[in-house]
Amino acid sequence: MGTSLPEYRRLWPSALAGDPAGPMPARRSTRDWGVDTLCFLLGLGLTVWVTLDLLNPEPTLVRPGATPYWLVLTDGVASVIAAVGLWWRRRFLAGLAAYVLLLSFFSVAAGLTLLIVIFTIGVHRRFAVLAGYVALAVLANGVFTMVRPEADLSDGETFWWGNVMMMSAASWGMLVRARRQLIVSWRDRAERAESEQRLRIAQARVLERTRIAREMHDVLAHRISLLSLHAGALEFRPSAPPEEIAGAAAVIRSSAHQALQDLRAVIGVLRTGQPEDEQTPERPQPTLSALPMLADESRAAGVNVRLEIGPAPDNVPAATGRAAYRIIQEGLTNARKHAPGTAVRVAVGGAAGDGLTIEIRNPIPVLVPAPAIPGTGVGLIGLAERALLAGGWLSHGRIDDEFVLTAWLPWQA
Structure with missing residues (x-):
């Protein structure tokens, strides 16, 4: 019962936090209209049916002759008012709850309305408020048992069954409230995780x-x-x-x-970017001429690398060669992490004026192992940023049964 989660969270966040004085939703959702209509019809329908039964000379709900005629009429009229009030139970819950509590001392027709109110308090109010209200309702049930004895049950059975139904309604309301709070907490965690991931990408x-x-x-x-x-x-x-x-x-x-x-x-x-920090400058970075050494290092680490270099490394501009070296280095690292034991093919081609192309391919293993080498998960993001800043582009993904990393870097004539 109640509003859908997005509307509930947007219009009434204080209720989830347990604030009994929180503002009620200003508008009903489609689900609210359906639930409120059902509660209204059930409360009003049962009230009318019980009242008509009590007006019968031989009632089935209470002992014949145990209830004066004026009390039956008073019960019917007051219970109809309470049932109509269910239509605005969210906005005026405190007033409706107090009114129904007074009726519960003598009313038979308002029994279902009382259960709906207890359920609503369990959903929209903190546990202390619910517990206090149910305690007063149990006290009222004791008075009701003496004022309106039922036809087929003893006073003890009437008192016991009334308490069981109220406890059941309260438990159901607390369950719905806990579920809504759990969903809201899951959504908050997901939003925080997305924000942290965006922050990690920006930092990378x-x-x-x-x-x-x-x-x-x-x-x-x-x-x-x-x-x-x-x-x-x-x-x-x-x-x-x-x-x-x-x-x-x-x-x-x-x-x-x-x-x-x-x-x-x-x-x-x-x-x-951000200003460069006060650190000692690094030594000159490797270019394409260092690719054979990089391949030998990967082979020594257990990666079967097949290296194909088309253009002469000395003819490639230094900045382009450095970017290409870093891309190939990260591609081999990823293959060593996620596809150990597979053969990796590295092809470098291109010419002045056409640009430098890089392609790294490796088969995708049938069983993907957990990476033995820890990482941040943003290595490819950093490479894409490097290629973009160099005036090129980088893409990666699965093609058939292979993982393919492709990059293009400008190479001026």
Whole structure:
């Protein structure tokens, strides 16, 4: 009974928290309309049926002649009012509960209405409120047993069965309330898990950008040192032959051009990332020329690597080679984690002007083992960010019975 969970949580969060004074829902959901209609019809229908039975000279619910005529009429009218009040039981629960509690001292016709009210209190109020109300209802049931003796039951049986039905309604209401709170807690945990995953992804991107910036620092230092060396040579030998001066100038121009490109890459990374922390710069990073050594290391670790390199490593720009090396390194690491014992094929191709292509393939094992090597689960996200910052792209996924990682990096002519 009650509103659906999304509406309930949005319109009445204080009820879930156990606040007895929390605001009621302003609107009924479709489910609320159905439940309220059913409660209203059941409460009103049973009230009318019981009242008509009590007006009969030979009633079946109470002992004949035990109830005066005026009390039967009073019970019927008051119980009809209580049954109509079930239609607004959520908004005016406190007033309706107090009214029905007074009726329970003498009313037979309001029995089902009392059970519905107890159930509603169990759903929408904390346990202390429910326990206090049920205790008063048990006291009222003791008075009712003496005022309205039933036809086929003794006073003890009437008192006992009344208490059993009230306890059952209260238990059902607490069960519904606990289930709703459990669903809300599950939803909160799912939302927190999604937020934490988004945070981990953002942190992985920032760390990848920062690491790229540190790598660029070493490259820029190398190129600027070349500029300084050749400029110094021209300064100390102004009378050198024209051929040497032209050669040095060409080297200076080429190094300056490369330094500017690397500087743009660094600035692009730092604009979207966080400032670089105060750490010692790392040593120069490997490029495509180090791929055979990387393959040998993987083979020594038990991975059957088949390496195919199309272009000459020395012809590939350093920045592109570094990014390609990191992509292949992470791809081999993933294969070692998730597909141990399988053969891995690494193919590098392309040409200047067309770009550099990387493809890593490995069969998917029939039984996927739990990774023996711990990881954060964001390695591929960092690689995709690296490829994007380099002007390329990266994709990965299952094709037939193989896991395929494909990347493309720009390679200017």
